[in-house]
Amino acid sequence: MTKNDVAAILEEIGNLLELKGENPFKSRAYFNGARTLQTLAEDLGVLVREKRLGELPGIGDALQQKITLLVETGSLPFYDELKASFPAAILELLDIPGLGQKKLKVLYAELLIDNVDALEAACLDGRIAGLTGMGEKTAANILAGIMQRKKYAGLHRYGEIIEQAQDLLDWLRGHPDILRLSLAGSIRRAKEIVKDIDLIGSSADPAAVMADFILHPEIERVLSHGSSKSSVLFKGGVQCDLRLVADADFAYALHHFTGSKEHNVALRQWAISLGYKLSEYGLVAESAGAPTLTCRTEAEIFRALDLEDIAPELRENLGELEAAEKGLLPRLIEWSDLKGCFHNHTTASDGKNTLRQMAEAAASIGLDYFGISDHSKSSVHVNGLSEEQLLQQVAEIRLLNKELDDIHVFAGVECDILKDGSLDYEDAILSQLDYVVASVHSSFNLSEGEMTKRICRAMENPHVTMLGHLSGRLLLLRNAYALNIPDVLKVAAETGTWIELNCSTYRFDMDWRWWHQARDLGVKCVINPDAHSVQQIGNIKLGAQIARKGWLRKQDVVNCLDLDAIKNALKKPKL
């Protein structure tokens, strides 16, 4: 049982306890415990074995026992009994917008509603509207929530809505009554999955701004409309919340609504320890005689609390406050630090543009070098290259380099890691390339041990320069395969194998949560677009955002090296 499995069970327990009418703080304790496990950098099995679970924040005696039982035996009688006292599908109803635990509890107790179809029927035949505390509008809202959920599932990949968010920001900034305006929420923190677009603005006439905001031509439905907050649903299914405050409150509101919630809770505690009370409205001295503070910017709020300015991407309560206190925050990478990239495809395998088009497009966004790595022969479904085709492409690249003077093209391959950890070409072929990206494209269902061994064996090959999309996940589509990432990181450090941060909007893989640890082990990151078209080369900008989230600096990312330095790095034997 992985830590994510355990975390999912703790969350489920939290929800079931709320439905049961338990002390809400008790169920919150389960949610907190789940969150701790999800962001755990260590191996859960090791923690359990060494009886160190209690050292984790939010894990006390009771959770320690329950987690230990789950890890050691794979089951938990407390959970089984709790689950058995409710219908199987009831928690799915909590995903419907507008329906929380309290209403769900009433629906189940009064009408025995325990699935989406029964809920939909009850909305339509008037039974919902007849309950105390619920009326026609409640029924209509729940119904709209069911429809919305069916249509859009409510979650979005960061890389697919960030552009829309930026456009919206620009549109709204043109409003004459807007003073300041920023993205907030998880999209500002560059989370790989985003629920909605949060905007925070300041205005002397918020009602006027709101009145115009809800007239945006791309809006499908206005969900709520007030003078300080409005929510709309855009065509295409993205929800956007706009909050407006007085300009004096802007920095506080921006910080508050950027979150994360966990960061905010920690920062409030921190403020209390210094004698202040922090909220979205201000930073107020609690002790008599202390000066009243006015912060114009978030940086000023942090400074007032004796902290370095914490970048939004780092605000996850994963050590950023402690680092900011000691002046140890990393100087985070910027996309413009990137000088090139390595994992890109052409029409030779499954790309949409030719070798030359790709190289010229890379040059046009200012890159100094660019690597071509088409698929290897086992990936027949994506037109993987035979040995002859691959060597032919290498020859073409050598010729192209004589023509192009503003970019250098490296010849590589995305070589399949076969089921047993061997590679898809012989060493005699691989040795003729400038570099090799090794990736898993098949046999996803191996055990964790087998998959870990497979990938580690591939890294032992001296020709393997880097690992591609380490976990194989496709965001919102496919889970990562079973893999012991700490073990992989250890071997990557020992063998000098780089690990890719794949910038496909579906991947962002390796996950940002691991990079801080990888960095501390000395594992180098390489930010790659996995571009299958000229447009996708630009995804390295998104990748740099995610790298920032993983605490990465310029010196941790090899493709920040200039052309001469990267040539030397590629020539150097890795072992």
Place this chain on the structure above:
DNA sequence: GCCGTTTTCGGCCCGACTGTTTTCAGTCG
């Protein structure tokens, strides 16, 4: 159920908006 320099009991972030209600509860972030 967790936590602790006001500590082993009594808190646990809190305000906007909506809808159902005559003063407030639920949801959301």
